[in-house]
Amino acid sequence: MSLLEVRNLSTRFKLIDHTVRAVDGISFSVEHNETLAIVGESGCGKSVTAMSLMNLIQAPGEIDSSSEIIFEGKNVLEMNDSELKELRGGKIAMIFQEPSASFNPLFRIGSQIAEALKIHQGAAKDEALVQAEKLLDSVKISEPDRRVKNYPFQLSGGMLQRAMTALAISCSPKLLLADEPTTALDVTIQAQIIKLLQDEASEKNMSIIFVTHDLELIDGFADRIMLLYAGRVFEQSTAPEFFDNPLHPYGEDLMNAIPRMGLFKDEHKLYTIKGQVPDEKSKPIGCAYAPRCRKCFDKCVNEEPPLFSVNSRNVRCWLFENKNLSTDGEDK
Ligand SMILES: Nc1ncnc2c1ncn2[C@@H]1O[C@H](COP(=O)(O)OP(=O)(O)OP(=O)(O)O)[C@@H](O)[C@H]1O
Ligand SMILES: [Mg+2]
Structure with a gap:
């Protein structure tokens, strides 16, 4: 059985004078320990697809009732609030394209990562804070002992993006949804983060859905490619096939x-x-x-x-x- 099986996913935004078909009947699967890259230009429906997988679409958005998102055999779209709470940040984690979607501006970075560790891994407070510092170090944030005490506004865009990566991998998810996780980073740091995700994936048997418009970044990293255009699947191939032809x-x-x-x-x-x-x-x-x-x-x-x-x-x-x-x- 695939880790994730998505069937006929359609997500629409009902606006005053028209409906935007942001994701229009897409089907795909993700296997255990596999990296799927979702690629396409701006506005193709990549982020809406990722948000739909976590059932995070809000009004005026709506996921069509015929859509199915089967994760470990269960339809995410039929889960109740407590099942969703357990799923999000635990079994499926997301690095959002928009940092403000991950961090609350009122709390320190370290305490927010520690909170996730407490909820999903049952870690004690002190232990969770030590762990948060280690995670910031693993995503190449310098002076992690100082940064854990920072508020989100005290971090640069690139640092915040790395802190989001730390938060997302903190609970060893089965599936990581990474939405343009390296766009604000220098190429050298980009490569380090990709390497970190690869190591994390193979060590912990994690699957990744990597959303990007940057084909060069995923060459050699992704196993399979799903090319989106105007909310539709245009091509599904293995990465070597795609890059070759x-x-x-x-x-x-x-x-x-x-x-x-x-x-x-x-x-x-x-x-x-x-x-x-x-x-x-x-x-x-x-x-x-x-x-x-x-x-x-x-x-x-x-x-x-x-x-x-x-x-x-x-x-x-x-x-x-x-x-x-x-x-x-x-x-x-
Ligand atoms: N809340 C919303 N209300 C109305 N339309 C929306 C909303 N969110 C997304 N859309 C529309 O859905 C389509 C897909 O958007 P999406 O954010 O998924 O694009 P994307 O592929 O992630 O682009 P980018 O590379 O710029 O991040 C776009 O046409 C967008 O305008
Ligand atoms: Mg996007």
Whole structure:
């Protein structure tokens, strides 16, 4: 059994004059000790997906009743308050993109990490504070003995991001949801945090869902890739397959936009993707990527492609219609 099985997840925001389909029928799984990277440009639905997994969507947001999020055999969307309290920060922990979602500005960093250790691990107060200091040290925060006594506003953005990582791994979760956990960090520290997460994952048999727009960061770190666009799954592949040969033109374009990785790697030219991710009101009737796609043809403009299975990979692109072995996922 997979650690996490997500079926047909749809999350909508009902606004006054229209509804935003932020996540639109996505299905995926995460195995034990596996790292899944969720990638895509800004506004694709990465954070809403991660928040939905913890059942943290608030009004005007709503998770569709047909969605299923099965964690260790139980549907998170059907859990009661006490089950959710045990789950969040205990079995599933999250590093939020927005630091204010993790830390209360009124309490010291150390006491907030210690509190999590008390609740989820039953640690005594003094022991929990010592442990909090060790955790700050492990995420490369200098002078951890001083920093445990700081309030969140006394830490820089990068330090706060690392403190959130410390808080998230403090209770040895089975699944870590890391939403852009290294964006505010220098590249050297980024690499150290990735290494820390890798070590933590293999030592404690932890799975990771790593949300990022930075493909370079996950090359060599992620096991599998889920490419999102406009709230839909565009490709699901193992990381080596994806980096070797992305199937969807969108994935290919994202790689081309990285000088070291793309089509023009020998010429060191920078490729740019024209246009931007459509908002709800400008979503095309056909493929959402069609207006920006170099390989777009008539059918792409008029009809939305289903998710095609190509060998053991999934891709939502009409180019793969005749290579299709079966349609999969939410379109069944
Ligand atoms: N509270 C909200 N109310 C209305 N729309 C929302 C809300 N939260 C998210 N959305 C919309 O849902 C879509 C997906 O947002 P999401 O935050 O998941 O994007 P993202 O992929 O995480 O982007 P980024 O890389 O910028 O963090 C966007 O169109 C966003 O505007
Ligand atoms: Mg986000």
